[in-house]
């Protein structure tokens with residue numbers, strides 16, 4: 001018996017996914033608590049860095065929660081705050097243009113971040129600056145992945161016309 005209450009009506013695969021999502025959301029919640037505790041560290045820089053991770057974990061928890069909610073709303077009448085369904089976007093041509101412009105900025109940002117990282121290489125063991133830049137670089141890669149997905153969907157919608 002599983003500890004998770006799987007909504008009646010889901011397929012076996014959906015049920016397994018649901019169980020995984022709920023269990024994982026609980027795990028992320030616990031992890032978030034640990035980071036939040038570390039974020040109150042009496043050492044300011046440790047608190048600051050743990051706070052950055054806690055923010056991410058909070059978002060991860062919310063995403064797992066929303067995903068599980070989308071599975072619930074497949075078989076239950078009430079529609080909650082699940083992940084949005086994927087459909088053709090409004091004005092795909094404009095969306096392609098917007099995402100392309102943003103991708104260009106993000107790629108410029110990557111180069112700029114790398115340049116800055118090199119410039120402060122001397123203080124990488126004595127300040128958190130290089131790590132902050134590295135974190136922002138990782139975020140920028142994430143922004144690029146999101147924008148590429150949006151652009152791909154917009155292009156698919158353009159072809160479908």
Ligand SMILES: [Fe+2]
Pocket residue numbers: 028056057060
């Ligand atoms: Fe996480």
Ligand SMILES: [Fe+2]
Pocket residue numbers: 106109139140143
């Ligand atoms: Fe960005």
